[in-house]
Amino acid sequence: MPYKRIVVEVISQEGNCAAGLKVGDKIIFENGEVKGKFCISAMYSVLPKIYAMKYEANFPWLKDKNKATHACPDAENPLVLQVTREEFYE
Incomplete structure (x- = not known):
């Protein structure tokens, strides 16, 4: 059965992000966990x-x-995120 993984990636950033996020940083939501800052x-x-x-x-x-x-x-300090839905199998 496929599961959904959501990947949030910074695709644009201006100024100074309070969390220090930069273009290319990824945050992954899967199996009830959040990976990344x-x-x-x-x-x-x-x-x-x-x-x-x-x-x-x-x-x-x-x-x-x-x-x-x-x-x-x-x-x-505008930041644009791309939210991507992925399917994966365990």
């Missing part, structure tokens, strides 16, 4: 999208149903 404000804002994608949400405006972007709420 993450700013609490960014994580709090993106969690609804992570859970929606984990449980098969379909966003009709996405070109790829398994990839969505998300902006960090810090307007002074």
Whole structure:
């Protein structure tokens, strides 16, 4: 049975991220665990999208149903995240 892994990757960053995140950094959500460092404000804002994608949400405006972007709420130091849904087998 396939499981969903959600990978959140920093794809754009300006200014100074409070958590020190930089382009290319990845945070992985799988099996009830979070791997990687993450700013609490960014994580709090993106969690609804992570859970929606984990449980098969379909966003009709996405070109790829398994990839969505998300902006960090810090307007002074903008960070853009790509949220990717992956299937894997154990």
